[in-house]
Amino acid sequence: MNQKHDTETDTADLSSQVHKKTQLAKVAMYLERMRLGDYIMMMNRPRRLIWLNFWIGVSRGIGLTVGATIVLAIIFKVVGWLISMNIPYLTEVLQDIVQVVKETPGLEKVATISDLPQVPQKTSLITIKEPAEPTP
Numbered sequence: 001m002n003q004k005h006d007t008e009t010d011t012a013d014l015s016s017q018v019h020k021k022t023q024l025a026k027v028a029m030y031l032e033r034m035r036l037g038d039y040i041m042m043m044n045r046p047r048r049l050i051w052l053n054f055w056i057g058v059s060r061g062i063g064l065t066v067g068a069t070i071v072l073a074i075i076f077k078v079v080g081w082l083i084s085m086n087i088p089y090l091t092e093v094l095q096d097i098v099q100v101v102k103e104t105p106g107l108e109k110v111a112t113i114s115d116l117p118q119v120p121q122k123t124s125l126i127t128i129k130e131p132a133e134p135t136p
Contacts, residue, residue, distance in 0.1 A: 079097075082094055083095060083098075
């Protein structure tokens with residue numbers, strides 16, 4: 001009977017150890033996926049962390065500049081295309097916007113770079129006449 005009890009205890013201990021190893025393996029896998037070791041190594045080397053963050057900032061700045069330039073170029077091309085279509089009210093509004101940009105201090109270069117086409121002003125179909133002065 002004592003031998004049977006020892007066998008059950010050994011089996012329980014073995015099962016407990018296997019369960020602990022399985023849990024430990026899961027925790028190790030989780031930490032590996034989190035790359036916790038890389039994070040700790042980075043925190044222990046602040047110069048590398050600062051250098052890496054500097055280059056990350058530079059690349060984001062360049063990306064933002066290039067992206068904004070592309071978006072603005074597309075907007076200027078679309079506005080130029082809309083002005084050249086000579087749509088009655090839209091053309092006048094867009095020409096007013098272009099004129100404001102040209103007259104704004106510091107934005108002269110933007111207006112000359114875009115070189116948006118100028119469409120001659122149309123005469124209105126409706127003319128408003130001034131009331132005649134009464135004769136005494």
